[in-house]
Amino acid sequence: MTPEQLIHALEQMLLIRAHEEATAALQRDGRGPGTCTAVGQEAAAVGVVSALSAEDEILTNHRSIGHLLARGADPRRTMAEILGRQDGYCGGKSGSLHISARELGVVLTSTIVGGELALVTGVALARKMARRPGIVACFFGDGAACQGRFHESVNLAGVWDLPILYVCENNQWQAFVHRKETMRIDKIASRAAAYGIEGATVDGNDVAAVHAAAREARARIEATGAPFLLEVVTYRLRGHFEPDDQAYVDPAELDTWRRRDPIARLKDRLLAEGHLTAQSLTALEASVARSIAAAITFAEASPVPPLRELKTHVYA
Amino acid sequence: MTVMTMTDAITAALAEEMRRDPRVLTFGEGVATTQAALLAEFGPGRVRNTPLAEGIIAGTAAGAAASGLRPVIDLLFAPFLTYAMDEIVNSAGKLRFLSGGQFSFPMVVLAHTGAGWGVGGQHNHNIEAWFAHAPGLKVVMPATAEDAHGLMLSAIRDDNPVLFFTDTALVFAPGEVTGAPVPLGRAAVRRQGADVSLIAYAKTVHTCLEAAVQLAEAGIEAEVIDLRTIKPLDEAAILTSVRKTGRAIVVHEASRICGLGAEVAAIVAEKAFDALQAPVLRLTGPDAPTSGSFTLEAAFAPQVEDVVAAARATLAGTPRKGRASLPA
Structure with a gap:
């Protein structure tokens, strides 16, 4: 990534972090619902999404804000959706857990763990049959990698040569259970071999490394026509949902991963390389804070859906 | 054709x-x-x-x-x-x-x-x-x-x-x-009758049609409604028939509890109660898995004799619970 791209990535990661922390604060204040955040995973979202092309599609899950904002979503509309307001991407009917934004190519968001894995094959099949260029990226976690649908999806995508970038955001936590309690292996990407496809594991807290790995994976999909399994190793710094005191988390492990914070790492690098000054960083952070404040103001002013919306969009 | x-x-x-x-x-x-x-x-x-x-x-x-x-x-x-x-x-x-x-x-x-x-x-x-x-x-x-x-x-x-x-x-x-499309949500009247409505779908439509022949021999004119679509349900067809006959028996192979018969009975009770001359009856499969034994499997679904017995009883004013073909 060029210095300009890295600065843009930092801005997006700051926006995502501020958005996640803002929704957590709204929940604490009784102004919003509990959300599932992905604080600490911002480099994974921004690194992968920045490597996609405009025609590509994305399937995501209940921790979707990073993918949406990295794709260019308007934080006013994501915030409105989380607060269940009419100006949200789904008219306020999703809330935080299944936000799709078809206009951005973020489709069929499912909060059922592994649900996105079952749907992505069909999205990719439609693209392939219509001979539309591009690929479909599917974000899921190490928890979904324990579902049977992971096996079914990757196996079928391999058999049918579907252009899918499987992105396993291995954040070490499956709701309240540590990944190490659920699998004998350390690298989920090693499973790619079982399906006859390629895979790779990358440091998910290094946005430049994630971006490079995702670009390479995307190029492999275009070259081979086969799917690719990219594992992005990261850590969920907040709880499963808000509020969650994380009493079940080993403090030493949490501390280790806090010291690998992807945003702090990127800031340090850009400052050390002279691409950013303390002053320009402060300005960037202030700009992000203004965007989030404006998003909250917008969302809280947006009307709630009228009660007739209870029964609309059920049948086509 | x-x-x-x-x-x-x-x-x-x-x-x-x-x-x-x-x-x-x-x-x-x-x-x-x-x-x-x-x-x-x-x-x-x-x-x-x-x-x-x-x-x-x-x-x-x-x-x-x-x-x-x-x-x-x-x-x-x-x-x-x-x-x-x-x-x-x-x-x-x-x-x-x-x-x-x-x-x-x-x-x-x-x-x-x-x-x-x-x-x-x-x-x-x-x-x-x-x-x-x-x-x-x-x-x-x-x-x-x-x-x-x-x-x-x-x-x-x-x-x-x-x-x-x-x-x-x-x-x-x-x-x-014939090749013509059949719209979703539209039931079919398979046989006209003025005395009792037999409401069914799939194989029990044929069970009801056979029963209707036997009932006709006894002077009872049964109307047979084939729902065809289970959702959306053709409420109008059900209500029109029940308003005409005043009696309804829902017949399906699926088990009774929360089955489609319960929904049909509730619709009739809510919207055509004034037309009813007898309680709505349900003839269904039992609350049990189906068997791999042909004999038990065949006995699972409501039989012609069940429909005939239920229709005769409801017209006689002595509606019985359960199926004549199965032990109580």
Whole structure:
């Protein structure tokens, strides 16, 4: 990534972090619902999404804000959706857990763990049959990698040569259970071999490394026509949902991963390389804070859906 | 007009829609193997075998449907749909609503069920009411080859997920097929009568028609309503018939508790109570799995004698509970 791209990535990661922390604060204040955040995973979202092309599609899950904002979503509309307001991407009917934004190519968001894995094959099949260029990226976690649908999806995508970038955001936590309690292996990407496809594991807290790995994976999909399994190793710094005191988390492990914070790492690098000054960083952070404040103001002013919306969009 | 089996009628309807609409495709376990003529005509892109994995078959259909295709998938036997419940119920049934209308899911899910092949409870389980209870889905279960053809045309053209259940006792029964579409949500009056309404779908339509012949010999004129579509239910047809006869017996193979009969009885009680001359009765399968024994399997579904006995009793003013053919 060029210095300009890295600065843009930092801005997006700051926006995502501020958005996640803002929704957590709204929940604490009784102004919003509990959300599932992905604080600490911002480099994974921004690194992968920045490597996609405009025609590509994305399937995501209940921790979707990073993918949406990295794709260019308007934080006013994501915030409105989380607060269940009419100006949200789904008219306020999703809330935080299944936000799709078809206009951005973020489709069929499912909060059922592994649900996105079952749907992505069909999205990719439609693209392939219509001979539309591009690929479909599917974000899921190490928890979904324990579902049977992971096996079914990757196996079928391999058999049918579907252009899918499987992105396993291995954040070490499956709701309240540590990944190490659920699998004998350390690298989920090693499973790619079982399906006859390629895979790779990358440091998910290094946005430049994630971006490079995702670009390479995307190029492999275009070259081979086969799917690719990219594992992005990261850590969920907040709880499963808000509020969650994380009493079940080993403090030493949490501390280790806090010291690998992807945003702090990127800031340090850009400052050390002279691409950013303390002053320009402060300005960037202030700009992000203004965007989030404006998003909250917008969302809280947006009307709630009228009660007739209870029964609309059920049948086509 | 052509005479063909229900199975051939469904394949014929699928082929017609695939010719008419390039977005229609079909896949499932063994689809390309068993549907050789479709494969030859439409090629391996639109007629596909899949791994034996119902969840991903249904999920792929839902994803493809939301992305511009119109998949028809064969999940073989209704109990296998339990492996695909998330994709059918949580994804195809709910993501239109939850996304604020951004997606639609024009897809058809085929499955056999019902007594007929002695395959036991893990291949034969009439679970159609489960899907009627889930929002966003439509459910059909035809009784004739003509309806199977016509309902399949309509199901493929519909922009919603349609569960298409076929009764194993009927799939190889020949019938006349005219080729006309049958609209979803429209019941058919199979026999006119003024004394009692027999309301059924799939194999029990034929049970009721046989019973109606016997009842006529005893001077009782039964009206036989074939629901054809389970959701959306044709309330108007049910109410029109019950208002005419004043008596209703709902007859289905699926078990009684929270089955479709309960819904029909409730609709009649809510909207035609004043017309009722007797309590609404239900004749159903028992709250038990179906057996692999042909004898037990055949006895599971309501019998002609059950319908005759129930109709006579309700007209005599002594409606009985339960089925005459089964021990209490």
